Amino acid sequence: MARKKVQLQWIMGDTARRTTYKKGVKGLMKKVKELSILCGIEACAVVYSPYDLQPEVWPSPVEAVRVIGEFKCRPENDQTKKRFNQENHTRQRVAKAKDQLVKQQKKNRRTEMENLMYQCQAGGKGLQEYLNIKDSSDLMWSIDDRLKAVGHRMEYFHHPATQPGGAAAPATVPVAQGTPLEVALESLENQMLVDIAPRPPDSLVTVGYPGGQDMMLPGPYGHYEDLSFWGHPFFT
Amino acid sequence: MARKKVQLQWIMGDTARRTTYKKGVKGLMKKVKELSILCGIEACAVVYSPYDLQPEVWPSPVEAVRVIGEFKCRPENDQTKKRFNQENHTRQRVAKAKDQLVKQQKKNRRTEMENLMYQCQAGGKGLQEYLNIKDSSDLMWSIDDRLKAVGHRMEYFHHPATQPGGAAAPATVPVAQGTPLEVALESLENQMLVDIAPRPPDSLVTVGYPGGQDMMLPGPYGHYEDLSFWGHPFFT
DNA sequence: TATCCTATGATTAGCCC
DNA sequence: GGGGCTAATCATAGGAT
Numbered sequence: 001m002a003r004k005k006v007q008l009q010w011i012m013g014d015t016a017r018r019t020t021y022k023k024g025v026k027g028l029m030k031k032v033k034e035l036s037i038l039c040g041i042e043a044c045a046v047v048y049s050p051y052d053l054q055p056e057v058w059p060s061p062v063e064a065v066r067v068i069g070e071f072k073c074r075p076e077n078d079q080t081k082k083r084f085n086q087e088n089h090t091r092q093r094v095a096k097a098k099d100q101l102v103k104q105q106k107k108n109r110r111t112e113m114e115n116l117m118y119q120c121q122a123g124g125k126g127l128q129e130y131l132n133i134k135d136s137s138d139l140m141w142s143i144d145d146r147l148k149a150v151g152h153r154m155e156y157f158h159h160p161a162t163q164p165g166g167a168a169a170p171a172t173v174p175v176a177q178g179t180p181l182e183v184a185l186e187s188l189e190n191q192m193l194v195d196i197a198p199r200p201p202d203s204l205v206t207v208g209y210p211g212g213q214d215m216m217l218p219g220p221y222g223h224y225e226d227l228s229f230w231g232h233p234f235f236t
Numbered sequence: 237m238a239r240k241k242v243q244l245q246w247i248m249g250d251t252a253r254r255t256t257y258k259k260g261v262k263g264l265m266k267k268v269k270e271l272s273i274l275c276g277i278e279a280c281a282v283v284y285s286p287y288d289l290q291p292e293v294w295p296s297p298v299e300a301v302r303v304i305g306e307f308k309c310r311p312e313n314d315q316t317k318k319r320f321n322q323e324n325h326t327r328q329r330v331a332k333a334k335d336q337l338v339k340q341q342k343k344n345r346r347t348e349m350e351n352l353m354y355q356c357q358a359g360g361k362g363l364q365e366y367l368n369i370k371d372s373s374d375l376m377w378s379i380d381d382r383l384k385a386v387g388h389r390m391e392y393f394h395h396p397a398t399q400p401g402g403a404a405a406p407a408t409v410p411v412a413q414g415t416p417l418e419v420a421l422e423s424l425e426n427q428m429l430v431d432i433a434p435r436p437p438d439s440l441v442t443v444g445y446p447g448g449q450d451m452m453l454p455g456p457y458g459h460y461e462d463l464s465f466w467g468h469p470f471f472t
Numbered sequence: 473t474a475t476c477c478t479a480t481g482a483t484t485a486g487c488c489c
Numbered sequence: 490g491g492g493g494c495t496a497a498t499c500a501t502a503g504g505a506t
Contacts, residue, residue, distance in 0.1 A: 002501045010276045015473085016502085020475095021275040028271060030500090031264050039257040041285055047382045048307065049277055068486045071284065141506060238497045251490085252485090256490090259484065266483095359473045 023053050029058045042067050257287050265294045278303050 011017035025047050036043035048055035057064050096223035249255035261283050272279035279301035284291035293300050 002478080002482085005481065006274070006335065006502075008270065008273055009273050017275050018473090020502085021271065024267065024271040027500065028264070028267050031260065031267055034244065034259065035260040035264060037244055038242070038247050039253050039285075039287075040259065041257070049275075073497055083326075192365070238495080238499090239486050241498070242485070256485085256491085263483070 018051050021049065025049075025056050029056065032058055042070065044068065252285055257285065261285075261292050265292065268294055278306065280304065 001035055015182065018125050020121040026068055028047065032043055034044040044067040046055055046061075047057075248428055257411055264283065265281055268279055268281040271277065280303040281294040281299075282300050283293075291297075
């Protein structure tokens with residue numbers, strides 16, 4: 001929103017729409033990060049779209065799965081599930097089955113504390129000992145995930161007073177001035193004890209998206225006259 | 237971010253933190269809505285936190301469930317699940333079981349088109365025929381959900397050219413100048429055919445949060461010395 | 473197509489009620 | 490606690506490269 005007010009409607013231009021999407025996701029991620037750090041809530045964000053082969057995940061895929069898992073493990077005394085299912089009996093049955101699965105998941109899952117210490121140990125002793133991945137591209141991804149997650153936690157527990165040159169930090173985001181990778185690498189090489197303290201189970205923020213390999217884009221009313229659209233797997 | 241630059245760190249003051257949270261969630265929702273409309277992607281947002289009894293959901297709880305379901309139904313040809321599970325064998329097993337459930341869910345679920353038409357019919361003929369809910373507060377919630385969802389779709393397919401006084405709209409968000417409820421009610425009373433056209437299965441945005449009834453808030457290093465914290469259900 | 477730049481609209485911290 | 494206000498920071502559309 002600059003130089004010209006943007007109308008709240010679908011962007012016609014392919015390139016412009018993609019650009020807006022890219023910027024929007026970036027901004028959204030920043031918002032989630034802010035909310036998470038400022039308010040001390042557990043959060044994650046997953047944005048999956050046809051514009052990207054790989055989904056955008058914050059703070060990392062592994063963390064995201066954990067946080068989502070926690071969300072689903074929430075006690076039943078809130079009305080979430082009730083409200084989520086009150087209109088569809090089929091969904092109710094599915095949700096019930098899911099709950100059972102989730103319970104088993106919780107039973108088997110490492111605790112937050114153990115998980116963190118495990119990750120820190122692995123990071124300190126050598127990532128390759130911990131990561132057992134064949135494909136090199138996957139390996140890179142995993143490393144990046146881990147580093148981003150650690151970097152985020154470091155950032156979270158950093159305080160201006162403990163920063164080397166607190167007053168000298170001019171950037172909008174004072175901590176983590178290098179790339180997440182750089183910040184995290186440095187963190188790994190120093191003591192990582194500060195990273196062990198877990199966050200409270202306050203909140204979760206998730207951003208994700210469903211199927212659609214093709215770029216079937218919506219437009220003004222006439223766009224669905226192409227019958228092949230209705231045959232899309234999404235509608236079957 | 238006004239009047240004073242805010243440091244990216246946990247907000248100490250209880251009231252200030254809550255206020256920031258409230259404003260932040262509102263902003264986040266708006267961002268998700270923008271991304272969804274501007275880029276034509278399916279999205280939902282769920283924010284569940286100790287600051288609210290009821291979770292904040294966009295566009296509505298029912299829509300959110302549908303969108304999340306679609307996300308989980310995505311074909312395996314992307315690397316999401318692979319990446320999400322590559323570090324935890326337990327989670328892999330759970331995910332597998334979930335996939336099977338999801339397949340059954342997909343099999344039983346109404347199609348997008350049928351769902352929308354059904355909702356529109358129910359809206360036109362009388363909500364109470366369609367909603368079978370005893371508790372009046374739940375009823376109110378359901379109605380609000382439905383209206384918000386319809387309102388959102390109406391907004392999505394509106395174009396400035398089709399608006400009555402297009403040039404006269406001064407607001408930042410030109411469409412839906414009344415409350416969502418007002419807009420949706422008016423929509424229901426007019427033809428709803430425009431609302432039938434579904435969106436493409438492009439993307440999904442979800443925002444949610446996990447457990448934590450108590451307000452166990454994180455702080456600088458010393459905050460976890462209270463042993464009762466470690467006994468929190470979250471860590472067992 | 474991605475990245476950088478910057479004017480400008482959008483967002484929001486701190487107050488007040 | 491919630492809603493409105495306003496100054497000041499933030500985010501980003503459009504253009505250049």
